[in-house]
Amino acid sequence: MERIIMHIDVNNAFLSWTAIELLNNGCKYDIRNSYAVIGGDPKARKGIVLAKSNSAKKQGIVTAETLYSAKKKCPVLRVYPPNYKFYQEMSHKLFELLYKYTPDIEVASVDECYLDYTNVKHLYGESLAFARKIQKEIYDTLGFTVNVGIANNKLCAKMASDFEKPYKIHTLFKEEIQNKMWPLKVGELFGIGKKSVPKLESLKIFTIGDLANAKLETLNKYFKNQSQYLIDIANGIDTSPVISIPPEPKGIGSEITLPKDITNKDEIFKSLAVLSEQVSLRIKKQNKYALTVTIVLKDNLFKRSTHQKKIVNAIRNSEDILKIAKDLYEEMKYDKPVRLIGIRLNNLVDTVTHQVSIFDDVKKIEENNELEETIDKLKEKYGLKIIK
Numbered sequence: 298m299e300r301i302i303m304h305i306d307v308n309n310a311f312l313s314w315t316a317i318e319l320l321n322n323g324c325k326y327d328i329r330n331s332y333a334v335i336g337g338d339p340k341a342r343k344g345i346v347l348a349k350s351n352s353a354k355k356q357g358i359v360t361a362e363t364l365y366s367a368k369k370k371c372p373v374l375r376v377y378p379p380n381y382k383f384y385q386e387m388s389h390k391l392f393e394l395l396y397k398y399t400p401d402i403e404v405a406s407v408d409e410c411y412l413d414y415t416n417v418k419h420l421y422g423e424s425l426a427f428a429r430k431i432q433k434e435i436y437d438t439l440g441f442t443v444n445v446g447i448a449n450n451k452l453c454a455k456m457a458s459d460f461e462k463p464y465k466i467h468t469l470f471k472e473e474i475q476n477k478m479w480p481l482k483v484g485e486l487f488g489i490g491k492k493s494v495p496k497l498e499s500l501k502i503f504t505i506g507d508l509a510n511a512k513l514e515t516l517n518k519y520f521k522n523q524s525q526y527l528i529d530i531a532n533g534i535d536t537s538p539v540i541s542i543p544p545e546p547k548g549i550g551s552e553i554t555l556p557k558d559i560t561n562k563d564e565i566f567k568s569l570a571v572l573s574e575q576v577s578l579r580i581k582k583q584n585k586y587a588l589t590v591t592i593v594l595k596d597n598l599f600k601r602s603t604h605q606k607k608i609v610n611a612i613r614n615s616e617d618i619l620k621i622a623k624d625l626y627e628e629m630k631y632d633k634p635v636r637l638i639g640i641r642l643n644n645l646v647d648t649v650t651h652q653v654s655i656f657d658d659v660k661k662i663e664e665n666n667e668l669e670e671t672i673d674k675l676k677e678k679y680g681l682k683i684i685k
Contacts, residue, residue, distance in 0.1 A: 301414040301424050302539060304446040304454035305431070307391065308463035310408035311335045311348035313441040314387045315377050320440075328377065332356065336364045336376040347379055347598065361598065384408075390439055395431065403451075403539045406601035409458075411451050413539040428466045436464075452535035453478070455487045474533040479506030488530045490632045493520075505531050540605070549583070550593075551575040552639030558597045559635050562626075569622045570615075572640040577615035580642055586611035586649045587642035590621045594629070595637035604629045611649040618642070 307313065312335055316328045328350065335348040344364040356371040368374050388407045395402055398421065401413035414424055421427045428445040435443050446458030448469045456478055457469035469477055478486075484494040486505050496519045502508050509531035516524035529535075551572050559565060569592070580587060590612075591605035604625045612618060622640055 298415060300449050301418060302448055302451055302454045303412040303414055303424070303428060304405075304448075304451070304458040305395065305410055305412060306444045306446075306458045307408035308442045308444060309348055309350075310387075310441075311379060311384065312350055314384050315348075315380065317387070317440045318380060318383050319377070328375070331375065332371050332373050333375045333377060334358060334364070334367060335379050336367075337379065345597075387439065387441070391435065391443075394435060394438065398427075398431070401539050401541050403541055404601070406595075411454065411539045413541075414447075425466065425468070432464070432466065448533075450533070450535040451537055451539065452487060452530055453533050456485075456533075459485075459487075469533070471533060475506070478533060479504060479509060479531075481505050483508050483531075486531060489527070490630075492632065493527075496520075548641055548643045548645070549576050549579050549585075549587070550591075550639060550641035551579070552593060552637055554637045555635065560633075565626060565635060565638065566623060568638045569626065569640065570619055572638065573615040573619035573622060576640050576642050577613060577618055580613045580645070583645070585645040585647065586613050587618075588644035588646060589642070590618060590625070591641040591643065592622050592625045592629075593637070593639035593641065594626075594631055594635055596633035597636050600633075602629065602631065605643075607644070611646050613642075 309329070312329060312333065315335055319328060330352070331350060332352045333350045334346045334353055337345050337347055346358060346360055346362050346364060346367050349358050349360060349367075353367070353371060353374060356374075358367045358370055358374070364376055368376075384407060391408075392402065392404060392410060395410065395412060399412060399414070399417045401416065403411040405411060414421075414427065418424065418427075421430075424447050428447060432443060432445060435441065442464040444458045444462050444464070445466045446454040446456065446460075446469065447466065448454040448457050449471050453469040453471075453474065457467040460467040460469075460477070481504060483489060483497050483502055483505055484491070486508070489497075497503075497508065500511070500515055500519070502511055508527060511528060511531075513524050513528065516527060520527060553568050553572060555568070588611050589605055589607050591603055594602045596602075606621055606625055608621070612621075618640065
């Protein structure tokens with residue numbers, strides 16, 4: 298059976314949700330129809346534009362520029378502070394509405410998700426009709442609009458939802474890739490980092506179609522083992538599943554919102570080390586072990602990215618959690634500034650039975666576990682910083 302995947306993306310989420318909050322509290326006009334931006338705290342976040350109205354966009358204001366620069370372009374511009382608690386509430390309502398139809402939903406960020414429609418098509422009918430139905434239901438019940446992209450995989454669904462906004466539905470099925478996706482600039486391909494675009498253009502690869510038809514040996518000089526991946530995504534090839542991680546009461550997680558955006562890997566690993574200790578202590582208090590480790594990253598525009606690993610031997614020691622978390626970060630090849638970082642442990646079990654290979658030193662494993670238990674007792678008594 299051919300997969301049907303939808304990408305659902307809130308149109309201008311932060312501005313829309315702030316507008317709804319203001320209207321709920323008696324505001325006389327909808328800021329979505331005015332010269333308005335959502336701006337971060339000038340002291341803590343350096344006063345950047347997080348979201349902008351269409352009117353502000355027409356004045357040349359762009360996301361992530363400074364409020365100072367934005368106001369120079371548009372002197373009548375109104376700046377509204379973000380309310381992340383309210384955004385989370387609206388996000389929760391959105392996903393709660395979608396979960397009525399299927400549990401096969403992967404939350405990609407606070408304002409977007411992938412929905413696997415394959416297994417429920419027989420219940421709700423043709424995919425375009427269903428997309429229109431949920432679009433209307435979201436607008437009628439929650440007060441904001443969404444774009445929906447429909448395709449045979451996550452990559453193409455994401456590309457389709459970005460074709461034209463707002464409040465649109467687009468398809469990008471495999472037979473449409475050549476006509477709809479290939480003419481686009483190569484930098485518009487989801488999965489292509491900003492640093493890769495100049496390298497591709499130096500090889501005279503300007504469009505997604507150019508990349509789709511590029512020779513592997515041409516790309517190998519710059520991209521090595523990533524070359525085939527680049528050609529695949531340019532051809533709309535993506536076999537990644539929709540990974541549904543519903544709210545799990547037994548799951549254990551911890552997150553850190555960083556005082557400033559960081560890109561340095563060593564600094565990120567320090568945060569992962571702290572988080573590993575925190576979740577390790579919590580899972581031990583519940584006398585559980587984890588079979589899945591997930592790391593969460595948010596960039597400076599609050600886009601959420603996750604990567605997880607299912608493991609054979611359940612774990613709970615901080616050293617084991619940290620090693621997997623570091624590996625996951627390396628695999629993500631994340632090239633954006635990190636504002637928030639988190640670790641989550643899922644698939645918790647009561648007991649652990651190790652599948653021991655010929656290379657495992659069982660005695661050493663047992664000694665490490667005893668040592669970790671002793672260190673944990675000291676940390677509980679004197680604080681996490683007692684031993685590093």
